[in-house]
Amino acid sequence: MMPTKLLKLTLALMLVLSGLIVEAQKLQKNQFNNPLALQRADPHVWKAADGTYYFIATVPEYDRIEMRSSKTINGIKEAKPVVIWRKHEKGPMGNHIWAPEIHRIDGKWYIYFAAGSAEDKWKIRKYVLSNPSADPAKGEWKEEGEIVSKRNEFTLDETTFVHKGQRYMVWVDRAGDKIINTGLYIAKMTSPTTLDEKQVVISQPELPWEIKGHRVNEAPAVIIRNGKVFMTFSASATDANYCLGLLWADENADLLDPASWHKLPEPVFYTNEALKRFGPGHNSFIKAEDGKTDIMIYHARDYKEIKGEPLYDPNRHTRARVLRWTKDGMPDFGQDLSDNEMALTPAKKAKK
Secondary structure, three states, rough: OOOHHHHHHHHHHHHHHHHHHHHHHHHHHHHOOOOEEEOEEEEEEEEOOOOOEEEEEEEOOOOOOEEEEEOOOHHHHHHOOOOEEEEEOOEEEEEEEEEEEEEEEOEEEEEEEEEEOOOOOOOOEEHHHHHHOOOOOOOOOOOEOOOOOOOOOEEEEEEEEEEEOEEEEEEHHHHHHHHOOOEEEEEEEEOEEEEOOEEEEEEEOOOOOOHHHHOEEEEEEEEEEEEEEEEEEEEEEOOOOOOOEEEEEEOOOOOOHHHHEOOOOOOOOOOHHHHHEEEEEEEEEEEOOOOOEEEEEEEOOOOOOOOOHHOOOOOOEEEEEEEEEEEOOOOOOOOOOOOOOHOOOOOOOOOO
């Protein structure tokens, strides 16, 4: 018969080992089989109430919208794409089909996207589709038409979020009057397809890292945590200069007051040659299968040199990584860490 002290020690060791195994299993769940989707840029993922992940992104042909569904984030890699809409042969929505996002609003599915016209691919405007089906891969997608904003000059990358019971839309358009650029606009939504009259610019490219190749602020994505509304955005040209910046506002601030928004002076996620991560950007946020861990879905290339216009280089691949939070409540993007290292490394304290 085992002595009492030895028995207690053995049980204690077993408990420790059991705890380590559980923690290892948790970490393993956040190890992603990257890239999740080859040649898919501007990725957006929606997690439905039943836990299903719906993945949507820009295809390199810029001619259609397709969707994948999976019960896990890693499962997106093997999920079969379903084409749910194709560009028009003539007129609006006939070219440059960009950056679709899928959202579930009031029991209905909506896809927001940007498109040029068949005759002028640079006449970019923002549009929306809707589908009442419980499963967005089924049913009929209806063209709700254009979401018209006031400036409406070169407008794209719309996203939507709810804060304190109010739905907002953030989108991109020309924001300067003396210089060609793109900036971020925000407005309240009066319905899933219409904007309120008050529409304001909350960010435009001014810092050195925002104006490499092109003067760009685009691809907003919102995550609300720790008493703040955080908004990532992408800046500069779509080559290795592409990077993520960060805005934030206090959760009780007036989000339609540009003074409520604070921009960090440096990018938070950018090219890391040692990790072969070039031009990361245009992200979305989602919860992991555990319902707690924040995950960032983004695109990047694995090489730097590009022949010709980077917009037509197809190899922006979709990737996933854990988003950590500092003790000060700020997001930690793990610039010096690989995607899988992010799941194994605790967040560091925010820099003052």
